[in-house]
Amino acid sequence: MPRRQLRLAAADGADVRAGFGRIRTELDLPDGFPEAVGAAAREAAATTRPAGSGRVDRTELPFVTIDPADSRDLDQAVHLERRPGGGYRVHYAIADVAAFVVPGGAVDQEAHRRGVTLYAPDRRIPLHPEVLCEDAASLLPGVDRPALLWTMDLAADGEGIGVDVRRAVIRSRAKLSYTGVQRALDDGRADEQALLLREVGRLREEREHDRGGVDLPSPDREVVQDGSGWTLVLRAPLPVERWNAQMSLMCGMAAAHLMLSGGVGVLRTLPPADPRDLARLRRSARALAVPWPEETSYADFIRTLDPYRPSHAALLASSTVTLRGAGYTAFEGGAPDQPLHAALASAYAHVTAPLRRLVDRYAAEVCIALCAEREVPDWVRAGLTVVPKEMAEADRRAHQYERALVDLVEAALLQDHVGGHFTGVITEVDERAAKGTVQLRDPAVEASVAGERLPLGEVVQLRLVEADVTRRRVHFELA
Structure with a gap:
């Protein structure tokens, strides 16, 4: 599916880049890592060996990673195969971050302060130092890596029938991109792995439909570099992105099942719609x-x-x-009162992105212990008491950061067009305040609009009355 790029005029690159920096200062976001954290990460990268410590050697499996083309923090690698007699086996390798991070050490403490990797058009603020998240712990191709290997067996209809997770050493064969895999599928040149990913991904989408899961099909708005400047685009996810996401969702649901059966863990929960x-x-x-x-x-x-x-x-x-109230729910000694993620119509846990999200390391360690019939480590149990609150704060900060970045680009794109006319769709209305939200057709700007009796869902003509880069504010009125 081609990228739908909606552009008016690229904002001046230097001005917008400076604005990105001001936002990071306003939000007091970290700039680099303290020296003690960097030193600990470098030591871990130099001394950690993929093999040993009871790991099973699965380097014979031809894993591949599928990510955006420019990604280097590769959390997941996949290999699919048909099971004798019918059904499928999905091998899903996840970066073993705990192999590099000492509980309570400098890298661990800094990860707790950050919670998640933060993304901006000009730079990332990673959860872990780059020597780990983009090198030693990343599932890069052609090198042995420690991993948590999830083995999930599926029936012929894609329903899960068995799961195991253990520490392993794996070797990815190739770093693939979403666009490249999708192009191969569309052109009829795809290999067996891509064909199996499509086959299993579609089956998992059908099982999601049967459960009553909800996936809002809204296109993503992305800030992208356009020559020397920046613009906003609407981009619908490629089908292969959805199918790859189904592998991650399946793993997260399997993890939730393990933790609920064991009576200990941390879930990603969402209450049913009001x-x-x-x-x-x-x-x-x-x-x-x-x-x-x-x-x-x-x-x-x-x-x-x-x-x-x-x-x-x-x-x-x-x-x-209808999707408000998502959070993290830790439990021990029995299942929580509300264990489900309503949008998935299933219990679910985050375990597949430990390079970029703190909670995944803790949830995965619980699953490793449960599958091995061992006690959950004390450092994991202690972490479960604080991680939900830390993740809530990290998610809040990430949303605030993303919103500010988009607001800046919107204002910069439109600052020279105050008084101009645009076409848009009214997507939300607050009748009491005589205001609402409008989505422009070109560029992909979402902004406030004033007017009596705003026609929800209708295409309207608008006049731009404000585009303030300093305040990061854009405002329209009906023409």
């Missing part, structure tokens, strides 16, 4: 003349929406209220 929000969404669908039969579930209705149709885009924007 019935009042669903009723409000049905009223919006009626107002927008989008058919939603009474017998059709929310999950099935969402699958009928096209994010590029104005009325559907408005409903998708409104649907985000």
Whole structure:
């Protein structure tokens, strides 16, 4: 699927880059690592050996990684095969960050302070020093790496029937990109692994549908470099990205099952949608003349929406209220009262991105202990008491950072066009305040709009009344 690039004019690169730096200063984000952290990371990278410590050698499996082309922090590698008699076996190798990080040590303490890797168009703020996350711990091709090897057996319909996880040493054969794999599939040149990924990915999507899982099909808005400047684009995920994501989701659901069975762990939870929000969404669908039969579930209705149709885009924007309340729930001695992730219609845990997310290291260590029928390490149990709060703060900070970056680029793109006219779609309305939210067609700017009786879901003509780069604010009114 081609990238849909919506551009007006690239903002001046130097000004926007300076703005990115000001945002990091405002949010007090770290700039580099303290020397003690860097030294500990370099020592771990130099002294940690992939083999040994009871690891199983699975270097014979031809793993590959599939990521954005420029990624170097490679958390996951995959190998799929058919099982004799029917079904599939998915080998999913995850970077073994715990092999390099001493509990309570300098790298560990800094990871707890950061929580997640933060991304901006001009740079990353990694969770771990680059010598680990982009080199020694990353599942780069052609080198042996310590990994947590998940082996998941599936029935012929893609339903999970068995799982095991253990420490291993693996060797990726190739670093593949989403665009390259998708192109090979589209051109009929794909190898067996890509074909199996598509086959299993589609089956897992069907199982998600059967469970009643919800996946909002909204395109991503991305800040991308455009020559010497920056612009905003809308990009729909490639099919291969969805299928690869299904491997990660399957692993996370298997991890949740292990932890719930063992009575200890940390889940990624999301409460069911509030019935009042669903009723409000049905009223919006009626107002927008989008058919939603009474017998059709929310999950099935969402699958009928096209994010590029104005009325559907408005409903998708409104649907985000049904996914509020996501968090991390640690437990011990029994299952939590609400263990499910409502959007997946399943229990779920984050275990597949330990290079970029703190909680994954803890959840994975619980699973390793449970599969080996050993006690969960004390440092893991202690961490479970603080990690949910740390991750909540890290997620809040990441959202604030991303929102500020996009706001800056939006204002910079439009600052020379105050008074100009644009076409957009009203995606949200606050009638009491006589204001709402508008999504422009070109460029991919989302901003506030003022006006009485704003027509939700309709294409409108707008006049730009403010584009303030310093305040990172863009505001329209109906033309």
